[in-house]
Amino acid sequence: SDEPCASHTFLDNWIDYYYLTGDLRTLEVIREAGQFFLRYRWTEDPRFSFSLRSIGNVLRGLLYVYQVTGEEVYRKRADEVFEVIARGQCEDGSWLKRFQVSTSDRRPAQLPYGMATEGTTLAVELGAPPFTDEEHRSLSGTDTPIYREVPFGELKGYQTHYLLIGIELLHRMTGRADVAEVYRRAVDWFMEAHHTRHxxxxxxxxxxxxxxxxxxxxxxxxxxxxxxxxxxxxxxxxxxxxxxxxxxxxxxxxxxxxxxxxxxxxxxxxxxxxxxxxx
Incomplete structure (x- = not known):
């Protein structure tokens, strides 16, 4: 993407390739990505939101780098990221695509609109106006519906899959009961007939x-x-x-x-x- 954000920074195949080849340049790339994940920051200001797939990629990315390097700084930061993720889980076991841990309903003050990229969402949260209809059409074409606000029923679902991989990995590493419980509750949400859609x-x-x-x-x-x-x-x-x-x-x-x-x-x-x- 043209945005330096965690939502599309995937290490899975880099890790596989390194295990298969032992290539040292691949290890350098993994370490560089690990340093990027270490710089991930958040705020509990309700004007701003967490991207579910961004924080999900940060968790699994930090754990992957820890697996390869054995450096505790990555595990420690992964533990801190998991604590925030656990706080963001809704009572029914789900997460919102964009959530905030400091509000009772886990929703940020800025309602999610469309499937905006991380950069454009942050810009609106900082006070910039949302895309106009003309800008939407120039980006997505004239046949794509324009959504000003995502219906609440669509705020949960597919991006959770990014997250569960990291939670599974953390449990495999630690055996922690609290990690297992967060994971089970999330899978149970899918079990309640949601698997047909998600x-x-x-x-x-x-x-x-x-x-x-x-x-x-x-x-x-x-x-x-x-x-x-x-x-x-x-x-x-x-x-x-x-x-x-x-x-x-x-x-x-x-x-x-x-x-x-x-x-x-x-x-x-x-x-x-x-x-x-x-x-």
Whole structure:
């Protein structure tokens, strides 16, 4: 992106590549990103908001760098970031896409509008006027609806997947009961019929599998099987080599399926449960 922000600073593949190759330049890049994550700051002034995916990437990024370097400064900062994340969790286990920890309803004074980038959101929070209709159309085209305020029902959901990966990693490292409880409550929010809208390419299967490991409750695996059936129904099975295997014709969905489904299949095997068959 053209903005130096954490929301799109992903280290996952850098970490994988370093483990596979031991390349020292890759390690330098990881360390540089770690220094960027260490500089992440926040305020409890209700005029401003947290970006859920930004703080989610900061948490997992700090933990990844700690894994690679063993330097405690990253773990310590990750613990501090997690404490803020836990405070921002709503009573139902969810988080808002843009939240504030200092308000009772976890909502900032500036209502979320559209799917604005981090920089434009901060600009409005600092007092700049929101985009005009003409500016919206020049950026997004004339066919894209203009949302001045995101409906409350759409403030929760997909960006939580960015966050849960880091919370899972923190629990794997520490075994902390409070971390496990924050994680379980979040997955339970998805369990309340929300998985039909928020499976997000199958990455939810990863979280369902880990929640099963934490609790032993088969309901998580049953829900994951339902999600797998949805993905199978979305997958192209034609003979067209340009399309076959695609999920909703989206490379992103295929990537997310790889991030979530293999973990879930292993959990099914360990639980002696059958995988769903293709429709």
């Amino acid at each position: 499976h997000y390419g199958g990455i939810l299967c990863r979280h369902l599998a880990y929640a099963w490991r934490l609790t032993g409750a088969r309901a998580y695996l049953d829900t994951g099987i339902d999600v797998l059936r949805q993905l199978m129904a979305m997958q192209d099975t034609s003979d067209d080599p340009r399309r076959r295997g695609a999920i909703l014709m989206s490379p992103m969905y295929v990537s997310l399926a790889y991030f979530g489904v293999p973990f879930f299949r292993r959990a099914l095997r360990e639980a002696d449960m059958d995988e769903p068959t293709a429709p």
